[in-house]
Amino acid sequence: MTDPVPPSVRERRLARELREARVGAQLTGDRAARELGWSASKVSRIETGRIGVNAADLDRLLALYAVPERHAEFLRRLAPAARARGWWDAYAESLSPGYAGLLRLEAGSRALRTYCAVVPHALLMTPHYIRRVITATWQVPPPAEVERRVRVCLRRQAVLGDGRTGADAALAFTAVLDEAVLRRALGPADDPIAEPARVEQLRHLMTVSRWPAVSLRVLPFSAGIPPVSAGSFSLLESRATGAPDVVYLENKTRISFVDGEKEVDRYVRDVGMLLSMALSEDDSVGFLDEIASGRR
Template sequence: MPSSTNPTLRQRRLGAELRKLREQAGLTSSAAAEQLGVKQAQISSIESGRYAVSADRVRTFARAYHCADQALVEALTAMTGGRTRGWWDEYRDHLPVGLVDLAELEHYAAELRVALVIHIPALLQTTDHARALFRGVFPPLQQYEIEHRLTHRIKRQGILHRETPTPYTATIHEAALRMGYGGRDVAVTQLRHILDMSELPHVTVRVVPFGRESFHGTGQGIDYVAGAVRQLDTVQLDTHHGCEFLDGEAQLGKYRAVIDHMEANALDPDDSRDLIRRIAHDL
């Protein structure tokens, strides 16, 4: 199988999950290599995502590691094979790698749950709203950088419009809806777009209004990306230094709890739409 000096997030995750299975079986990499009849360096390359592995090889590894979780094994086999290029690959020379990895992660997601306090979710942004955001980035972006980020963001939204769209739940604090990026016309159009998107059967928008005493959200945006099985879930955080990806069991549990709490303190979808309409009228 071909090797890669720049493995994608998906390839790295597959390797990391195979390493977890090996460690849970109590095997060192050298012991696993001997049992599987391969070189230790090959085990290391597979676990780092630098060496592609076939579905049959994943099943062989799972048997050697005594993994009885067939749902997990099948989910891992679905992540195998040679590198399949997606639309996001055309941006690898133009955008930070985290943004490219995020698009790939969203493309394969079984479900998406996002929670934001001061920004509109990226997959619900209009072109004008996103452009206004990128123009306000510090240090300032060059115009060509803005256009690359803009087209990339709009293409990411395709997962909500494909034949089998991704189930999507967005919990947004009222503060984000009142920020007014781009001026009144842009802001009002943005709010109307959210209302339109919220009418889609696979999109749920819930608003946390001002005044909720038990609100325990976080200032950074959270994307909870569900995998085919819970072990393959991923959390993506927006930070000042770029995208941060988390997949530890304790980390996933923490951010599931944060999003659960935000959703529990949000209005139901109908009341959320009513509040969005009132905010648009007030702008």
């Protein structure tokens, strides 16, 4: 049995807003539960973010608390962004709480901006590159587990849409790719598959860069030292608020989330500086092509 997924920053915000609305209406949790015909524990779990709240229940809470319509509309937008449901629920028994939470956050986001320092972001990887990342460890998973992780990662990439998906229907994705990402070999020189797989990945990046919702920028070595020395990070922007609200740091063993307002703001500034240092979109595609063709 998997551990319960901890509430995300968005779930905690919705929970806090509903708790404050109840207190503002001068109702106790027990009184609110009686008025709605619920158990007191249901109100408590909603207010602690342990469970989500569906649209019908949310409307009942908003009516009971007499929440002004403008704020009520904001909370209605926040609710689906807080606890999005989707294909990953079918993998609930095999996903870690952190990874499941990440998938929900991405699905509930309007935009993602990322800095890739070592490898491409998971949303940009080819199947072969994903397998190489999974197996680049002293404890290689069994083949069936490797393929399960590949399938999950490829399903995750659906948030970007494809070349035919309109920009407004997909996650707005901006990536700054360090030149080291583009030049890193996928295996030793005598591995006959490593170099073709690297070139395939570069060509895939060039293809994805033409998708309406995707912007790829290369940070060349010549740009100097980036403002971030601790590695890759990703910044998510909420659909409900239209503002960045959570940063995640993803590696093989765990996913860390940063949601303090001041800390998130530092990453927002870092992204801005990285974009100012990176090549333009057109120059980045040319850079990718030159590396893939062996001309650079």
